[in-house]
Amino acid sequence: MKKERKLTEEEKRLERKGDMWTFTAICPETKLIIGHSIEKRTKENAHRLMTMVRNRTNNRIRYITTDGNEIYTTVILHVFGKYVPGSRQKQLPRGFCYAQVVKHIERGRCIKVERKLVYGTKKTLEHRLAQSTISSTINTAFIERSNLTLRQHNKRVARKTLGYSKVKEYLRWHNALVIAYYNFCLLHSSLQYYSNDTLKHVTPAMAAGITDHVWSIEELLTFRLFNT
Secondary structure, eight states: OOOGGGOOHHHHHHTOSSOOEEEEEEOTTTOOEEEEEEEOSOHHHHHHHHHHHHHHTTTOOOEEEEESOTHHHHHHHHHHOEEOTTSSOEEOOTTOEEEEEEEEEETTEEEEEEEEEEESOHHHHHHHHHHOSSOSSOOOHHHHHHHHHHHHHOGGGOSSOTTOOSSHHHHHHHHHHHHHHHHHTOOOTTOEEEETTEEEEOOHHHHTTSOSSOOOHHHHHHSOOOOO
């Protein structure tokens, strides 16, 4: 679009050019991308993503892991918390855990990875990790791997390329199409089961119980959209 340091004051105010972040939330078990948006990396936009996650999961989420951006600390409390009776403060539900993976970068290289528990107790965290069928540690590996997949399918967000977007709306539309394709059309190598001694793979949407078959491109493009 345009480098952040070259933006005019008017362009900064409109937030249509400059650095943009792809906010993405994934369910590690099904690999389904629950929500996404492309915006400036602000508390308001992080709040929008977490609200999307809460609404699309019927507020059943009890364990969240993010990177080390501190904006999520406030946002998660506000979105998933409830007001304490007789107080103006919010409190997260009992058993809720939120952890961060903090990467320390020097000269473009990760020199240290720190994992920390932000909300919840150590006992509750250990219980959540013990329940998991895919990971026994705090990590963001699943979202990082899905980000790589999205980059492979969307040249607009590939690194060091001339295919980058010049218009924000086109970037949003392309990203939404790629994620829809990823969720409904693309068989996932880690989502597999045996049927009649035959190994079969499914899409994230199938694993999540949203659909019972692999969608074709035609089915995806002709599906009637509705507001969520």
